[in-house]
Amino acid sequence: MKRGKDVKKQQVKRGILWLLVIAVAGAIFFFSSMDGPESMELSSGFTDWLMRRFHPDYDLLAPEKQEEFYQLFVFIVRKTAHFTEFAALGAALMLLIHEYALRCGPLWAWGIGTLYAGTDELHQYFKGTRTPALRDVAIDSAGVLFGVLFVALLLYIIDRWKGKRTA
Numbered sequence: 001m002k003r004g005k006d007v008k009k010q011q012v013k014r015g016i017l018w019l020l021v022i023a024v025a026g027a028i029f030f031f032s033s034m035d036g037p038e039s040m041e042l043s044s045g046f047t048d049w050l051m052r053r054f055h056p057d058y059d060l061l062a063p064e065k066q067e068e069f070y071q072l073f074v075f076i077v078r079k080t081a082h083f084t085e086f087a088a089l090g091a092a093l094m095l096l097i098h099e100y101a102l103r104c105g106p107l108w109a110w111g112i113g114t115l116y117a118g119t120d121e122l123h124q125y126f127k128g129t130r131t132p133a134l135r136d137v138a139i140d141s142a143g144v145l146f147g148v149l150f151v152a153l154l155l156y157i158i159d160r161w162k163g164k165r166t167a
Contacts (some may be wrong), residue, residue, distance in 0.1 A: 008100075017096040025091045025116060031085065032120050040074075047077045059067035082136055083143035089113050090147025098155055106148050113144030 034042065051073040052058055058066060093109035102108055117140030124130035 009010070014096070014099055017092070017099055017157045021089070021096050023091045024085070024092045026087050028089065028116070028120060031081075032123050032130070033127070034130075035092030035127060035130075039130070043074065043077050043081065047073050049079065079136075079139050084148070086113060086117060086140040087147035087150070089116065089152045090144035092147075093144070094148045094151040094155075098151070106152050109148045110141070110145050112139040113148070117141050117144065 025102065031039070031042075038147075047070070051056040051070060054073075055069060059076040061069065089108060090113045093113050094106065097109050116139070117137045120140065121132035122132075122135050
């Protein structure tokens with residue numbers, strides 16, 4: 001009876017992890033589906049707030065300096081968003097792949113996440129108002145790798161901690 005209960009528990013856990021991966025990938029797809037101006041509007045409010053925190057005298061700058069500073073912050077905010085959303089995907093993929101106990105799990109998670117990053121940029125190409133960029137695939141892939149390594153480290157620590165408790 002206990003064996004059947006364990007299998008059911010494992011199936012539920014795997015189902016939840018699949019839903020997590022699909023939810024994160026779906027959120028990435030949703031953001032990539034926005035046209036250029038819509039995407040820029042989404043990030044501009046946060047950019048304005050952040051920029052004024054880092055440069056309180058922004059309003060005193062010459063207009064060309066304001067534009068230069070603003071464009072720098074837009075770039076940083078948007079690329080950080082790319083990195084972060086793909087770090088979440090990497091983390092979710094690592095948890096899922098760990099649950100299946102696949103050999104070379106981190107490599108699988110990173111590879112699948114990087115492949116998704118490439119298809120995400122391809123998706124933007126077909127939007128018409130977005131520009132796909134190899135640089136974004138690299139940033140996204142680095143985000144995936146960060147998420148994968150972060151979760152792999154946590155799993156390693158948890159496994160070591162459990163091992164010491166049972167010894």
